[in-house]
Amino acid sequence: MTPTPTVPSTRSRRLAAVPALLAALALTAACSNSSDSGGSGGGDGGGRALTGDCAEFQPYAGHAGTTVTVFASILSPESDNLEKSWSGFSSCTGIRISYEGSNDFESQLPVRVTGGNAPDFAIIPQPGLLAQMVKSGKVVKPPAQTVANQDKWSPVWKTYGSVNGTFYAAPMSANMKSLVWYSPKAFKQAGYEVPKSWSALMELSDRIAGAGGGRPWCGGIASGTATGWPATDWLEEVVLGSYGGEVYDQWVSHEVKFSDEKITAAMKTVAGWMQNPAWVNGGYGDVKSIATTTFQDAGAPILTGKCFMLQQASFYKAQWPKDTKVGPDGDVFAFQLPAVNPGVPNPVEGGGEFLTAFASRPEVQAVQNYLSSPEWASSRVRTATGWVSANQGVDKSLYTDPIDRLSADALTDPAATFRFDGSDLMPAAVGSGQEWKSLTAWFAEGQSIQKTAADIDAAWPH
Numbered sequence: 001m002t003p004t005p006t007v008p009s010t011r012s013r014r015l016a017a018v019p020a021l022l023a024a025l026a027l028t029a030a031c032s033n034s035s036d037s038g039g040s041g042g043g044d045g046g047g048r049a050l051t052g053d054c055a056e057f058q059p060y061a062g063h064a065g066t067t068v069t070v071f072a073s074i075l076s077p078e079s080d081n082l083e084k085s086w087s088g089f090s091s092c093t094g095i096r097i098s099y100e101g102s103n104d105f106e107s108q109l110p111v112r113v114t115g116g117n118a119p120d121f122a123i124i125p126q127p128g129l130l131a132q133m134v135k136s137g138k139v140v141k142p143p144a145q146t147v148a149n150q151d152k153w154s155p156v157w158k159t160y161g162s163v164n165g166t167f168y169a170a171p172m173s174a175n176m177k178s179l180v181w182y183s184p185k186a187f188k189q190a191g192y193e194v195p196k197s198w199s200a201l202m203e204l205s206d207r208i209a210g211a212g213g214g215r216p217w218c219g220g221i222a223s224g225t226a227t228g229w230p231a232t233d234w235l236e237e238v239v240l241g242s243y244g245g246e247v248y249d250q251w252v253s254h255e256v257k258f259s260d261e262k263i264t265a266a267m268k269t270v271a272g273w274m275q276n277p278a279w280v281n282g283g284y285g286d287v288k289s290i291a292t293t294t295f296q297d298a299g300a301p302i303l304t305g306k307c308f309m310l311q312q313a314s315f316y317k318a319q320w321p322k323d324t325k326v327g328p329d330g331d332v333f334a335f336q337l338p339a340v341n342p343g344v345p346n347p348v349e350g351g352g353e354f355l356t357a358f359a360s361r362p363e364v365q366a367v368q369n370y371l372s373s374p375e376w377a378s379s380r381v382r383t384a385t386g387w388v389s390a391n392q393g394v395d396k397s398l399y400t401d402p403i404d405r406l407s408a409d410a411l412t413d414p415a416a417t418f419r420f421d422g423s424d425l426m427p428a429a430v431g432s433g434q435e436w437k438s439l440t441a442w443f444a445e446g447q448s449i450q451k452t453a454a455d456i457d458a459a460w461p462h
Helices: 017-035 052-060 078-085 087-093 105-114 127-135 144-152 155-160 184-190 198-211 229-243 245-252 261-274 287-291 300-304 314-319 362-371 374-383 402-411 428-444 449-458
Strands: 067-072 096-101 121-124 170-176 179-182 215-217 307-311 333-336 347-357 417-420
Touching: 052 087, 052 362, 067 105, 067 362, 078 087, 078 096, 078 374, 087 096, 087 362, 087 374, 105 121, 105 127, 121 127, 121 362, 127 347, 144 170, 144 362, 155 170, 155 347, 155 417, 170 314, 170 362, 170 402, 179 184, 179 314, 179 402, 198 215, 229 245, 229 261, 229 307, 229 347, 229 417, 229 428, 245 261, 245 417, 261 449, 287 428, 300 307, 314 402, 333 402, 347 362, 347 402, 362 374, 428 449
Parallel strands: 067 096, 067 121, 215 307, 347 417
Antiparallel strands: 121 347, 170 347, 179 307, 179 333
C-alpha cells in the first residue's frame, strides 16, 4: 500500500524556498513582458504568440483568464512545491490552476463527483479509486496529446491509468518501494558490503546476528487506521521478486489466491526474513513489537547501531532527523532490494499518482497536456527534492538528491520488472481492509500462514 499524503510527515520535503521563489518571479516578469497582455492573469494575451521564456508554453496558449480546479490528498509543504512547479505555465498562459488539498480526499472525492460538484481534475493515488470514479461515468477521457505523452513512460504505467482496457488517467509521480535503508558508516566500520543478491542479503543478516551487536533488521507496521500496510509491501516485494510480473498480476486480481502454494511459499520467505527472532526487531523488542512500532519510528535504531537495515520506500527519507546526512558516505543511505529469484530481472515495486479529469473544456485539456509532459515533470524535479517521476523524458541530471536519483534510475529502467503496489490494486475490502488486519495478526499474534491466507481470500468480493 502507498500511504496517501494525508499526514505531512509521511511525504514532506524541505523547500528550496528562496531559489524557487526567485525563479518564479523572474519567469513571471519575463512572461509578462513578452506577452504584452493587459489581462489580470498576464499570460497569452488572448492568443498572442508567446516569446522569451514563455515560448515553451505556446502549445497551451489561447485560454487566458480561465481557471482550472485540482483536488488531491497532497498537503503542505509538498503541495507548495506542486503549485510552484506549474507557476510558470500559469503566468505565461493566463490559465489559473486553483489547487485544494484534503486529508479526507478518498472519502470526499466520490461524494463530490456523485453530487455534481466534481473538480476539473483529481490527483488519484490508487488505481482502485480511479476505477470507482470511472464507474460513476463522470471521468473524461484524455485528449490526444496526453495520450501521446504516455510514450515517455514504461507501458505498464498506462495500464494502471486504464480501466477495462480504456486509458483515462495520466501518471504524474512515482515512488520507489524496493529499497533497503542502512548506515554506510556502520557498514564500513563493521566491514560489511552492500549485498547484490537475495542469498547475499540473507548471509549478511546471519553474519550481523552472529556478531552479537545490533540486530540485522528493524521494522514497524503500526500506522493508525492503516496499520499493517508495510507488511503488505514486504509480501509484495517477495512475490514479485520470486515469480515475476505475470504471477504478481494474477495474484492481485485473485486468479492466484493467497492460499495458493506460491503465495504461501512467499509468506514463508517473509517469515524467515522479518519474523526471524534472531534478526528482528533491533532497538524495539521481539517479532511482536513490529506490530506496535510505527513505520515512522522503525528506522531510528539504525542511527544508534541497534539495527542495521530497514526495508522501506523512498519517501521514508522524510522520517530521518533534520541533521541526518543522507548519501553513499552519510549517516544513512539505501540500496535496492535484490530479487529473491535471480531469474527475475530487476524487480521494482512502486506507487504513483494519476491525473484524472472530470471536464473537457479547452483550458482543462491544456493543463492535462502540460501536467502529463516531461517538461512539467522536469519543472517539478527542479522545484524541490523528494519527488520522482518515472517519465523517461526527464533528464536524470536534474535529480540533485541521491535517493531521488537512485529511485529514478530504477523506475525508468526499461528492463525492470515494474509493478504497482499490490494492495492499492486490490479491492479496498482486501488491500486496505482484511489484508492489513490479517498481516497485523500474523505479526502481533503469531497467527498461522494458513489462517492468514484463508481469511484474506474469504474477504475477496464475489
